[in-house]
Amino acid sequence: MKSSNPQVMVQAYRLLIRQMEDEFGICYPLHLGVTEAGDGEDGRIKSAIGIGTLLEDGIGDTIRVSLTEDPEFEIPVCKDLVKRYTRRDDAGSLTPHANGGPKNSAVHPIGAPTAEIPPIGHIPYSPFEYRRRVSRTLPGIGGQHVPVVMADFMQAGHIERGDLRAIGYSYDAGSDKWNIGDAAADFIYTGKKAIGFDLPGTLRPVCDHSAWLELDDQEKYIPLYQGTEYDRAGERSDTLNFIALDAADDESADLAESLKDDATIVLCIYTTHPIAMLSVRRLVMELFVRDVRCPIILAVESKDASIDEQLIHFSTEAGALLLDGMGDGVWLMNDPKKIVNTRVSGRTYLETKNNHQFLNNTSFSILQATRTRISRTEYISCPSCGRTLFDLQETTAKIRAVTHHLKGVKIAIMGCIVNGPGEMADADFGYVGSGPGKITLYRGKEVVKRGVDSAIAVEELILLLKDSGAWIDPVASPLVQAD
């Protein structure tokens, strides 16, 4: 079973199991992989979302992470993926946090969490097709809005204009305007702090309710409440109120149901349960059943020691829910002081100057890989093998360098004409090796140019993109006046 699209891959395996059980009453062991996942952060994230979602479901007996990189870079990613389930077995009775949850997190439990995830008799959505959960449309979130990204600045001592560069906003002092990138966060959580300068209009600050009460310009900020704190709050926002809910708490579903007619509420769902994704998915299923349509932000915290493990953790736990249509946004959080390395191992493409940038990149990459929010070019490339007759890694990097600004365009770079065309079925354009020093170019499934000399094939690909109306010249992002 192969697909380069994690969503197709996950649904195909689930359907295969259903079919095997219907036809034979048994299920053969299954090998999992996202084929032609590409390289760099994207290749790892796509693999983790596809493989990790199925492993979370209890599906899969062997795995392979297929990267367009040297093979030794694949094994550590595999190990990080399966390690999560070794720990899960070791967890035994799965005792949740005895002290009531993460101390560095913006979200805290509202009661004693339960260890057991309650069974559900009927799954209230189809795990075999993508359909986004219906949510209420609120300002900038929910309904038809693309899933949002929340940047977590709770632990920052103070926030300067220059800090926002890591989350997609560059300030131009000369014009007093903001330059906004394609991967610019939508909300910024500040904890108890206010921001001492005007933000661009596309970035909304969220702060703790206690801090919000002290603000002179309350209308610019969104208050965040911890669970039942909302009920007790005398003063609230008229437009948007964010409520943090612990999926491991028995009372969270009742609380959400009691607020379902309140058209100002966004639920920020986290969990203190050790089996995090299943715990959150169980609560969201309960919200389906109770017809609670408040938008949901998936708040995922990683305590893993390395940035590589964190990448797998975030991709699996947020990605699995997004693939099932759950979530109107993501809010990734960690404690940078506890991370041993600052860059993802192997080939990397995304600038990672600090932890905020890592979390922002990862959020947008997860949304891209789940096809829920497209912010950049998508690459599909094979790992190469004995059939590859050109330097695939070098060519992939070269093509990325000249096409990375083509937001939404899917480009395949495949080593051979034998398997390449079939496995790049999802791509808009294909660059496929067809003999020593020769390349065939595709538009979708149609061959456009055969036997192109590899010395000029990248330029020919650009010409094809231009002829097809898919090319734009790289330009600086527009400048936007501060609010």
Ligand code: SF4
């Ligand atoms: S060269 Fe061909 S067979 Fe080999 S990995 Fe790439 S697409 Fe698959």
